[in-house]
Amino acid sequence: MTDQLQAITEFAVETAQQAGELIIRERRQGDLEHSYKDAIELVTQADIKADEFISERIRAAYPEHRILSEESMPDLSQAEELETPLWIVDPIDGTVNYAYGHNQVAVSIAYAEHGRVQTGVVYCPFQRETFQASRGQGAFVNGTEIQVSEATNLRQSLIATGFPYGKDEIPTLIRRLERVLTNCRDIRRIGSAAVDICWVACGRLDGYYESVSPWDFAAARLIALEAGARCGHFSPVPEGYPEDLWGQDILISSPGIYDPLKELLTGTTTETT
Ligand code: LIP
Numbered sequence: 001m002t003d004q005l006q007a008i009t010e011f012a013v014e015t016a017q018q019a020g021e022l023i024i025r026e027r028r029q030g031d032l033e034h035s036y037k038d039a040i041e042l043v044t045q046a047d048i049k050a051d052e053f054i055s056e057r058i059r060a061a062y063p064e065h066r067i068l069s070e071e072s073m074p075d076l077s078q079a080e081e082l083e084t085p086l087w088i089v090d091p092i093d094g095t096v097n098y099a100y101g102h103n104q105v106a107v108s109i110a111y112a113e114h115g116r117v118q119t120g121v122v123y124c125p126f127q128r129e130t131f132q133a134s135r136g137q138g139a140f141v142n143g144t145e146i147q148v149s150e151a152t153n154l155r156q157s158l159i160a161t162g163f164p165y166g167k168d169e170i171p172t173l174i175r176r177l178e179r180v181l182t183n184c185r186d187i188r189r190i191g192s193a194a195v196d197i198c199w200v201a202c203g204r205l206d207g208y209y210e211s212v213s214p215w216d217f218a219a220a221r222l223i224a225l226e227a228g229a230r231c232g233h234f235s236p237v238p239e240g241y242p243e244d245l246w247g248q249d250i251l252i253s254s255p256g257i258y259d260p261l262k263e264l265l266t267g268t269t270t271e272t273t
Contacts, residue, residue: 001134001136001137005118005119005134006134008062008111008118008119009111009119009121009132009134011057011061012109012111012119012120012121012132013121013123013130013132015054015057015058015109015121016054016107016108016109016121016122016123016130017123017125017130018053018057019050019053019054019091019107019123020107020123020124020125021125022046022049022050022053023046023050023091023092023098023105023107023125024125024126026044026045026046026049027046027098027101041165042095042096042099043095044092044095044098044099046091046092046098047091047092047095050091050092050107051069051070051089051091053091054089054091054107054109055067055069055089058087058089062085062087064084064085065084065085065086065087066084066085066086066087067086067087067088067089068086068087068088068089068214068215068245069088069089069090069091069215070090070213070215082112082114082115082242083114085111085112085113086111086112086113086115087109087110087111087112088108088109088110088111088112088117088214088215088218088219088245089108089109089110089215090106090107090108090109090194090213090215090216091107092105092106092107093105093106093107093108093122093192093193093194093195093215093216094106094190094191094192094194094195096191097191097192102191103126103127104124104126104190104191104192104195105124105125105126105192105195106122106123106124106125106192106194106195106198106220107121107122107123107125108120108121108122108194108215108216108217108218108219108220109121109219110218110219110222112218112242112244112245114242115242115244115245116135116242116244117135117218117219117221117222117244117245118134118135118222119132119133119134119135119222120132120133120134120218120219120220120221120222120223121219122194122195122197122198122219122220122223124195124198128142129141129142130142131146131198131201131202131220131223132223133201133222133223133225133226133227134222134226135222135226136226137226138226138227139201139222139223139224139225139226139227141198141202146201146202146203146227147202147203147227147228148200148201148202148203148206148224148227148228148229148253148254148255149203149205149206149254150254150256151206151207151253151254151256151257152254152256152257153256153257154183154184154257154260154261154264154272155183155184155185155272156185157184157185157206157207157254157257158184158185158186158187158188158205158206158207159180159184159186159187159188159205159206159207159208159209159253159261160187160188160189160190160196160199160200160205160207160208161177161180161187161188161189161196161208161209161210162189162190162191162193162196162210162212163189163210164211164212169211175267176209176264176265176267179264179265179267179270180209180261180264180265182270182271183260183264183271183272188205193208193210193212193216193217193220194216194217194219194220195220196208196210196220197217197220197221197223197224197252198220198223198224200224200227200229200252200253200254201220201223201224201226201227201229202227203254206253206254206257207251207252207253207254207257207258207261208250208251208252208253209234209249209250209251209252209261209265210250211247211248211249211250212247212250213247214245214246214247216247217247217250218244218245221244221250221252222244224252228254228255229252229253229254229255230252230253230254230255230258231250231251231252232250232251232252232258232262233246233248233249233250233251234249234251234262234265234266235248235249235266249265251265260272
């Protein structure tokens with residue numbers, strides 16, 4: 001790893017951990033004041049404060065870099081948009097969990113060059129777990145190397161998924177859910193995509209699928225990849241779009257169950273052995 005990437009990684013870890021402590025303090029103080037982005041999607045004061053904290057730190061340390069977040073979304077299908085190094089930030093992934101007093105939330109920070117994530121940090125503040133990976137260097141939780149599970153039998157696998165706030169897709173989601181649930185051990189809906197994917201990385205889950213935004217999954221995807229997961233999509237990625245940042249229909253799992261899970265998700269089959 002270059003010295004520059006090492007410095008960026010240390011900066012990302014420190015930033016995620018400090019933002020995580022801010023999030024804990026906000027909840028301790030009972031400040032769960034929130035507003036609505038639309039009819040149901042929440043944003044808390046802690047989301048806003050942590051987002052400002054992270055963005056200000058990045059802008060101060062790397063003023064020439066860009067930040068991709070819910071507030072700024074460059075058109076990533078345009079190659080020139082990817083020439084500048086990019087930070088992909090979610091100050092709280094699992095906002096609904098946070099607002100309801102559940103503890104499965106994460107700060108997610110990824111750093112990408114030319115659309116490829118080079119380093120990813122997911123900090124789970126209530127468990128004080130720091131998941132981290134840099135490309136080609138393995139994946140770690142609190143400094144201990146992690147590996148995906150050795151699952152080879154989907155019927156004995158634990159799968160996670162999530163549901164979008166938009167309700168138009170429900171019939172499709174239910175059809176998929178039925179096919180997967182019929183063919184696996186059980187399904188979890190944890191409420192934070194970053195946590196789901198890091199749990200695949202360390203073997204607490206065997207697989208995960210969902211459609212999410214780049215800031216929900218970019219850091220965790222690299223962590224899973226470095227822990228030995230197979231990472232892909234069960235519908236085509238638009239031409240020219242960086243795969244690392246395309247969040248529609250993502251599938252991340254232990255390699256031994258990837259193909260049967262993908263066949264169920266695409267509807268190529270309804271049953272697997
Ligand atoms: C949420 C995800 C969750 C997913 C939701 C949403 P937020 O992110 O991580 O797992 O199912 O659609 O995107 O809104 O809490 O940052």
